[in-house]
Amino acid sequence: MSGVTTAGLARADNSIVFTTEDYPPYNFKENGVDKGVGYEQVVLMMKDIGIPYSIEMMPWARAIALAENEQMTCVFSTAHIPERDGRFKWVEPLLIDRNIIMSRKGSGIKVGNVDEARHYLAGTQRDDYTQSLLERQGFPRIDLAADLELTIKKLESGRIDLMPVSEKFYHKLVAEGHPLEKQFVLTEQKFAIACNKAMPDDLVTKMQVSLDRLIADGTQARIAAQYGLGPVN
Template sequence: MGVLAAGMLLAAPLAADSLMLTTESYPPFNFETETGELDGISIRVMDALLDVAQVDAEIRLLPWSRAYAEAQSDPGTCVFSTTRTSEREDLFTWVGPLVENQWHAFVLEGSDVDAQSLEDLERYRVGGYRDDAVALFVEGRGIPVDTAPNDRLNARKLAANRIDVWVSGEHLAPWYARQEGIGELRSLFAFNDTVMSLACHPETARAPLDRMQEELDAMRADGRYAAIVEDVLDSNGERND
């Protein structure tokens, strides 16, 4: 399975079925490698969907807030991997799920933080990612969150004792902890099971999205999807991207 270069045009040009796709750095689902290519579970799945559906697309790696805003404002623009929530359901047309993502409250391995639920976090300094669904969910439960412009910075904040607890995805936080060399993380508890999908402006042409959804369903049924997940986690989980 090949990976996609940032800004690369995919498949045969089809003006009526063209998409602008935006994404963020959110490993292991989507991230940029040292050579400037885009890789990750969602990237590889998207590559396959666009190829089979014969959709022409450009993928741009952007800060999350900008990527999300463009999909809300520009017909023909989609953003991934986007957590599908009830608040967002009617804002987009969806293709998914691309990945599953369980949310956890993490601490450093040697931490003496004692918490079993979100309510227990009220007495601790909690770090999250600005405008991310995880941080918004925690804030919505009345827990103040010290948000960073990207989630990788929370690894540094945790190591520097600027936060006590880091709320993030089950794969993302350990990945960034390895990249930053801060040591092992320990999950205090999991607090939500979510799916992440392709979220498209509601005025985006439906036909190419339907073809992509049909292929995604087929990939999940015949084992190709599971093979991509296993390959990405095995090949990239311990390396620097």
């Protein structure tokens, strides 16, 4: 379900607006159809609790800004990191994943830790959780692009040296033939639904209870397996 995005409509009919980005295998569009590990869980949750909703895919910076600033709006699949903790109400976990540092294959770069990686130019998309991650790790030079696709193109063309990314997304990119190689594991992160602070607590609780059921009955694990992802732990 996609299309309606304005918070004005959400307030008018008391529905919830979900925003997300194109970030396989968590949420993405394939042949005009929205899908993904996070997407499918959100759809099942909202059908379960019977509350009207809409889902719209858009650039990440806009997606997370709408959730932070517009009532009755949530964004997924959102890394729950310290910098975001108090800015939202959380429904989690949609998945737990590791974040890695990757480089262009054949670049000659070999780094095994953050201290070594800081000597290189790292890049990511603006307002993504990885921007805060790089800043927190003290990277002195960070190139910020408008979206994920542009950052990957910069990495593959040699305009940047390193890029942090979900380990599961990295494996998907390699399987698609992208000339990339993993350098080292940077962090582990929990992916979640982040809702506006004004979202009524009873709605957040209903979503959490529904997600807990998906986890308990094995539905979440089955969805993850369909997208080639390991079990959530």
